[in-house]
Amino acid sequence: MxxxxxxxxxxxxxxxxxxxxxxxxxxxxxSLNNPEYYLNRELSLLAFNWRVLQQALDQSIPLLERMRFIFICSNNLDEFFEVRVAGLRHSLARGEARPGLNGLSTEEVLRQVNEQAHKLVEEQYRIFNQELLPKLAEENIHFLSPKHWDDEQYKWLKKYFKQQVTPVISPISLDLTHPFPRLVNKSLHFLLHLHGNDAFGRDLEFAVLHMPRSLPRIIELPEKIGGSEGHNFVYLSAIISEFAEDLFPGMEISGCYQFRLTRDSDLLLEEKGIEDLASALKRELQSRNFGAAVRLEVGESCPNKIVNFLLQKCNLTPDDLYRVNGPVNLNRLISLPDLVERPELKFTGFTPKVPDDIQRRGVFDVVSERDVLLHHPYQSFQPVIDFVRQAASDPEVLAIKQTLYRTGSQSAIVEALIEASQSGKEVTAVVELRARFDEASNIELAQKLQEAGVLVVYGVVGYKTHAKMTLVVKREKKHLTRFAHLGTGNYHAGNARLYTDYSLLTSDPEICEDVHKVFQQLTGMGKVYQLHRLWxxxxxxxxxxxxxxxxxxxxxxxxxxxxxxxxxxxxxxxxxxxxxxxxxxxxxxxxxxxxxxxxxxxxxxxxxxxxxxxxxxxxxxxxxxxxxxxxxxxxxxxxxxxxxxxxxxxxxxxxxxxxxxxxxxxxxxxxxxxxxxxxxxxxxxxxxxxxxxxxxxxxxxxxxxxxxxxx
CATH class of the missing domain: 3.30.870.10 (Endonuclease Chain A)
Incomplete structure (x- = not known):
């Protein structure tokens, strides 16, 4: 051999x-227990985000795509603090902190995380301000600060503030009857420093403004008043700072400072003894936006007095403070590439390929003869969608079983499962409710499937169902034949255009039998099955x-x-x-x-x-x-x-x-x-x-x- x-x-x-x-x-x-043989998990994750950020400096990447990497890094950092940093603090508070593989104590990991994260954020804003914004300006994509607004722009923005912003925000004054509010996780807020008495004679010093997520963080000026060719944008934070006085008539505002709080967002749900997991998760999700604070971001011009006030109210230390030179949430600017129709500043589009024989003959005819391996997004995810769709409409198909971890709000696969159930097929969906940050959408998905008659199972207590698999049982003449899809990614058509993943479509009897047994384990009870092909x-x-x-x-x-x-x-x-x-x-x-x-x-x-x-x-x-x-x-x-x-x-x-x-x-x-x-x-x-x-x-x-x- x-x-x-x-x-x-x-x-x-x-x-x-x-x-x-x-x-x-x-x-x-x-003996391989030497701490020097291992790297720390949290520090390695920060190093990954540093590599993501470096993509924004790659001049061979189209400019608006370089901006996307800035936004991706910002989003990744949010989750890092919400989950990893919060988890380290939990361990420390409970006295469960043990040295990791590389021997670092939890205190030392947090210290190094703090040091590295501050360097990363500083570099992020340096690239944004010094590298990308000037390049955007060269391409006639401008971000205008208040000092550059002309009279016509000022009037338009003041009207925008009055008509689009004022009706949806609620100023909260801080006094004995209005204690410091519970601030929503990752939302844009402003702290206003006030002077004077209000209508009730109160001598107020501070007020808080919360910006709903429905408000866009960048606003494009109409072309006729833009002042220069191309696209002209204004940050929402600049509009708030300029016109906030209109919310407090008769009061003097000596400062308006943007800030943003990041909170512990990991759900601590003890599943044992819970009779209704979906209801328990719903209750837990209500508190996600108000977990313990782990990070405070403020504009760099915010005075120390205001910073110390916020740190004290949020129970944070100076190490948890991140002063930034720009918008406090760069991720919310991710709409920019979609607002600018400049194909030359974006990646060249492409059409993912569908295998020729599948286009000619259909999925099941081909898969009954050979295995089909697809590499997304280079090869289309459509055959996977068609696999479920054709199974749903085929009168010879008796049953469909599928695991659902993340699917997206508009899912052709979910609609096909509903169609199959309504047409009388036996449809089973193993929905993982605990997919992090998709819990709410998965609860809604489970309810939607149940209402359509689909048998919905939430998996096994204590074990997330992360496997990606579909099984179709079809009657062919007098025999039952099984077909399976197995993947490395989720059943999410949007992600399949952005993530590289493999999909296997097969009718191999041993693989299909193994998939059947795994579904049996998930939906029923019994000892561990002996599988032929799958691990x-x-x-x-x-x-x-x-x-x-x-x-x-x-x-x-x-x-x-x-x-x-x-x-x-x-x-x-x-x-x-x-x-x-x-x-x-x-x-x-x-x-x-x-x-x-x-x-x-x-x-x-x-x-x-x-x-x-x-x-x-x-x-x-x-x-x-x-x-x-x-x-x-x-x-x-x-x-x-x-x-x-x-x-x-x-x-x-x-x-x-x-x-x-x-x-x-x-x-x-x-x-x-x-x-x-x-x-x-x-x-x-x-x-x-x-x-x-x-x-x-x-x-x-x-x-x-x-x-x-x-x-």
């Missing part, structure tokens, strides 16, 4: 394995990954060819990291494509010097999870819904599925080879824990090459 398989391999792995006298017993006796968490996924790594390790120890390539979003599980270290010591060449958090430290002499870690940041979010093992020439390739994190391996329902079709397998292997080649622009993680950009001459962006190959 060796020589023929070696010749057919498309993965760049050294033909000669490292000769060694080590044995597996020697490796198993190795599934929380039962066999971790153990099978460990076995696959060990087989590569044993091959290297025996002087045989070996190799591992893993593509995931995050790598934090210590046992898998240790297994990869042992493989490296044995001589296995390990290539890791980890977009975000990576706790493994490559390049440690004698430990991880055979491991390479790269991160690819580009036009699309690299979301697909793929595992490659040389497997003595068999070249086993798997795609999965699971990252290599503790939560995915032990506390979620996940599926990992093999790519059995030889042509599909070679497609994935070639793409992995492309991702790990020097000609692709990527970030390389070094032994010092720092990422360095690949500066190889004539390197290309991954999305450009794959768009050429696949779309």
């Amino acid at each position: 060796g020589s023929a398989a070696d010749k057919s391999s498309t993965v760049n792995i050294d033909d000669k394995a490292q000769q060694t006298v080590l044995s597996m017993d020697d490796l198993n006796k190795m 599934h968490a929380p039962f066999t996924l971790h153990d099978n990954i460990m076995k696959a790594i060990q087989l590569e390790t044993e091959s290297a120890l025996a002087g045989k060819k070996s190799g591992i390539i893993i593509k995931v979003n995050s790598l934090t599980d210590q046992s898998l990291i240790e297994a990869l270290y042992k493989a490296s010591v044995a001589g296995v060449k390990v290539k890791l494509i980890v977009r975000g958090v990576c706790c493994l430290r490559p390049g440690i002499e004698g430990i991880s010097d055979n491991i390479e870690v790269i991160s690819i940041i580009g036009r699309f979010l690299e979301h697909s999870r793929v595992y490659y093992f040389y497997a003595d020439g068999n070249e086993n390739v798997y795609a999965a819904s699971a990252d290599w994190m503790e939560r995915n391996l032990y506390y979620r329902v996940e599926t990992c599925f093999p790519i059995l079709s030889e042509s599909a397998k070679q497609q994935v292997i070639k793409e992995l080879k492309l991702m790990t080649s020097e000609r692709i622009q990527s970030w390389h993680l070094h032994a010092d824990g720092q990422y360095h950009f690949n500066q190889v001459k004539n390197s290309r962006k991954l999305h450009d090459l794959l768009l050429t190959k696949l779309s």
Whole structure:
């Protein structure tokens, strides 16, 4: 098997394995608990956001797309504080703080997070103000400050304030009868410093204005009064600051200062003993906007007196303060690219490809003969939608089962499930209510499906259902045939245009039987099923990954060819990291494509010097999870819904599925080879824990090459 398989391999792995006298017993006796072998999760996540931010400096990216990366970084930071920083504080408050893999105490992690986050925010606003706004101005896209408004613009904006803003905001004065209000998470607020007596004779000093999310954060001036060609925008914060006095007639305003509070937004819901999970989640969601404060952002001109007042009222320290030179929430400016019709300043559009035979014959006719592997967004998500739609309308289809984690508010797949149920088919939907920040929409989705007669199941208590799978049961002549879809991403058509993911459509009897058994576990009760092809968490996924790594390790120890390539979003599980270290010591060449958090430290002499870690940041979010093992020439390739994190391996329902079709397998292997080649622009993680950009001459962006190959 060796020589023929070696010749057919498309993965760049050294033909000669490292000769060694080590044995597996020697490796198993190795102590790998040295904190210096690991990187901190939170700091690694901040480093990822730094890489995202650097995209805004890439002059080869169209200007408005560079702006998007600023907004993405801002949104990512919000979630970082809402979840990760809040979680660290919870651990500290409960006395549960334990050193992480790299030995840092929770206090030290928070200290370093504070230091790094402040540097990141400072760089974010520097790029926004000094790099991007001047470039936008060169393209006749202007942001006008009050000092640059002419009389006509001033009148128009004052009228806008009176007609569009004043009716929807409610000033809150602060006195003995109006204590400091509960401020909504991540909303724009203003603190006004007042002087004078109001209509009731009260001598007020402060008032708070809350800006509803219905108000746009940037307002475009009409073309006839713009004052210059192109687009002319004004920040909502500038309008509020200029005209706030109109809300307090007879009072003098000596200052109007924007600020924004970020709160703990993780839901702490104890599921055991809850009879109605949806109702319990609804109650919990009502408090999400008012969790403990974790960050305060203020405009840089805000006086210390006002800052100290806000910190004291929000129970925060000076370390939690972020002074910013611009709007306090850059993410809310994300509408800008959609407001500017300048195609030359955006990525070139493309039409994702649908396989020719599916276009001619339909999904089920093709999948009954061969597996179909799709790489989104280069290849269209439409065949997945059609898979469910055609099943819904086919009179020979008896049953449809599907997991739903995130679908979007307008989902063709959900409508197809409703149609199938109303036409008399047996339809089961496993809806994960606890998909973070999508809980409310998923509760609404579950109710909508139930009203249509769909059997809705919320999964298993204590385990999020994160697997992405659909099963269709169809009568063909006298036999029942099953078809399955398995994916690395969600059933969200919008995300399928922005995220890279793999979809497998198959009628393989063993895979379909395995999918059936996983659904049986989710909707019923019983012991763990023995699966033929799938690896599934929380039962066999971790153990099978460990076995696959060990087989590569044993091959290297025996002087045989070996190799591992893993593509995931995050790598934090210590046992898998240790297994990869042992493989490296044995001589296995390990290539890791980890977009975000990576706790493994490559390049440690004698430990991880055979491991390479790269991160690819580009036009699309690299979301697909793929595992490659040389497997003595068999070249086993798997795609999965699971990252290599503790939560995915032990506390979620996940599926990992093999790519059995030889042509599909070679497609994935070639793409992995492309991702790990020097000609692709990527970030390389070094032994010092720092990422360095690949500066190889004539390197290309991954999305450009794959768009050429696949779309």
